């Protein structure tokens with residue numbers, strides 16, 4: 160059978176391995192598997208969200224509220240924006256897909272950092288767009304600008320702030336200077352999947368959705384409930400932009416794209432500031448241990464504004480071998496070989512999970 164030619168050079172997104180796979184393949188008990196691979200919240204979900212979901216299980220036969228009134232109301236109050244400046248997606252991933260289909264095509268190019276969230280490229284290739292990447296692995300806005308100025312056909316610029324899988328981010332002042340140089344017909348997507356972490360660590364890094372879309376009408380800001388809010392399994396994300404952008408993305412949204420239970424979970428999670436704050440505080444307390452650990456082994460790492468840390472390994476060490484050895488011991492992390500890097504990305508876990516990681520990693524690293 161012939162398929163659309165665009166699909167030919169798309170590489171499947173490789174998600175972090177699930178716990179079930181390690182249980183099946185290595186015969187490790189589920190409770191002994193430690194998953195530090197997908198930047199999920201190790202502290203689980205807000206107890207209030209869990210309770211609220213339980214309470215509406217008898218509503219599963221009804222279609223969800225397709226206006227998503229409750230969740231949009233919560234988001235509009237949180238960010239001080241209007242309902243019509245919000246779109247909800249099955250993960251912010253789905254909004255990336257809408258945006259790419261709405262703006263990019265085989266006559267245009269999209270621009271992104273060399274090493275960034277893999278879905279930007281996958282969605283863009285799906286519509287036949289030409290992919291442009293900066294020379295550096297991390298975000299260097301002067302490199303973005305140089306490429307942008309040299310090309311006429313750039314429809315979308317992807318800024319992942321903070322950047323997955325590298326962990327770096329950029330100061331708001333620099334982002335704003337950059338945005339001033341961009342034509343209003345180019346959509347700039349600011350993927351803020353880890354903004355809660357960056358904002359906690361350093362206020363200078365905070366990109367406020369309301370402020371950025373008011374100053375720059377061509378910006379689409381994305382947020383997610385999958386990371387700090389601890390709802391990765393529920394698939395809820397949001398996009399914030401001026402009404403014109405939102406209206407166009409809404410045309411591509413399938414009806415009922417968010418389930419009743421997911422809408423409820425996100426609505427309640429958004430109210431539980433204490434849960435999110437504790438998660439983020441603990442994240443950075445535990446992050447410091449990873450930094451000390453890396454220093455003690457003279458492993459280079461990128462200062463991280465997220466809930467993961469990326470170790471750049473020395474030549475004689477192999478990221479794939481190390482990841483596989485850890486996997487056999489029941490510890491799942493992310494090998495960055497597929498990004499062309501000899502590096503590993505580790506989600507910051509709970510204290511005891513991190514203890515196990517340090518202990519196991521040391522054994523493997525010192526022999527390998």
Ligand SMILES: *Cc1c(COP(=O)(O)O)cnc(C)c1O
Pocket residue numbers: 198249250251252253276319322323350352382383384385386391394395396
């Ligand atoms: C996790 C993540 C997302 C989206 O996650 P969803 O679960 O689809 O909301 C988007 N961008 C980046 C950079 C991420 O790491």
